[in-house]
Amino acid sequence: MQPPPARDTAERAAAGGRGSLGWRDPLFLAARPSGERVRRFVAMLLMLQRLSYLLPAVASLFADETLFADGGRNAVLLALALVWNVTLFRWVARRGWFTPRAVVIDVLATCVFMVGVTGVCLPESGTCVRNWSSHALLATGALIGAVSERLVHFAALLPPIVVYAVAHAGDLGGLVPPALELAVRVNGYVWFAVIVFFIRRYLAAQATRLDGLAEQRLAAEAERVAERARLAHYRQLHDTVLATLTAIARGGLDHHTEEVRRRCAADAAYVRALISQDAAGPANGLSNGLARAVAGAAGLGLCVRYAAGALPEDLPADVAVAMAEAATEALNNVARHSGEREAWLTAVAVDGVVTVRVVDRGRGFAPGGVEHGYGLRSSVVGRMREIGGRAEIITAPGEGVCVELRWPDPARSPGGRA
Helix, strand or coil: CCCCCHHHHHHHHHHHHCCCCCCCCHHHHHCCCHHHHHHHHHHHHHHHHHHHHHHHHHHHCCCCCCCECCHHHHHHHHHHHHHHHHHHHHHHHHHCCCCHHHHHHHHHHHHHHHHHHHHCECHHHCCCCCCHHHHHHHHHHHHHHHHCCCHHHHHHHHHHHHHHHHHCHHHCCCCCCHHHHHHHHCHHHHHHHHHHHHHHHHHHHHHHHHHHHHHHHHHHHHHHHHHHHHHHHHHHHHHHHHHHHHHHHCCCCCCCCHHHHHHHHHHHHHHHHHHHHHHHCCCCHHHHHHHHHHHHHHHCCCEEEEEECCCCCCCCHHHHHHHHHHHHHHHHHHHHHHCCCEEEEEEEEECCEEEEEEEECCCCCCCCCCCCCHHHHHHHHHHHHHCCCEEEEEECCCCCEEEEEEECCHHHCCCCCC
């Protein structure tokens, strides 16, 4: 199956990341750096933790037993908690992580919930010691641990502890000293923060390590590709330029003849193609394929003027092969049918669309009066259609031929013409 165009993939990935943490579309997370994937994963866990206490708290509103002296205030505070957590979720979904402002607001909100909910609880219902605001405290502790970069940042845990002590002053110290009972109650709050802190640091360290290994593999693969490209160029130089020069030096070719001059011009065009490729940036599959197309045309006695801009390094291999082979066939048609011994080959990438053009100034033909041969119909047009691209042939009698190859086909891209 043909891979989707890069722009289409990016748009779908971005769409999968809007309004969520990216779990709706695996392409979104796969396209993000590993560090960001870790943050989004931890954020999702923290959101699920909050959901685990909010749902039972909502269910308690419909309990037959009276749990709060002022059920209306509890319902309002719970509604505010729901609104805040939805807002926080959307905030994090857009940014990928918790901002300092979001953490401060969450700490303040939890403090308000502890004071408000605990203040209207009924001692006989058991909600004074443990109610949904205490679970909100655990969620805030986990959030503080997740965003902390150093242990000193754990000082942010102190304000909620102080507020908890004030809110629960009436039910602390029943069996043990108040300070000891407070330490026991907030023990989980502190440990949630510590555990999440080390989990995130561990995952982040592993992600960094994996990034390093991936970069090493990519560098090794790039070196292997570059080495194969060098060997291919050496072989082509041996079979073209060096062979021509050796034959002339040994007297096997008369450099005054028209045939030898055309052969020298074609070899020179191939060398210029290599120089142009180096100037355009690192060699890739398409640039190597086009250089080989120039060398092949030289063997047919065709002098090709080659120029290329920076081409995408991540161009799919099948696309690079198809475009290079289609360009080769277009050059073959110039050599067979144009009546000229010179052609121009250009390659450029603009706004994600790669365009390769083969132009000659030969006899041309009437597009409506001549049926395309197998070479143009299958080797050029067919190849481009198979990879999701397009081949356009522009010509007129006596005006030469321009074969334009485009990938992806702009008419199929979002916003393109039908």
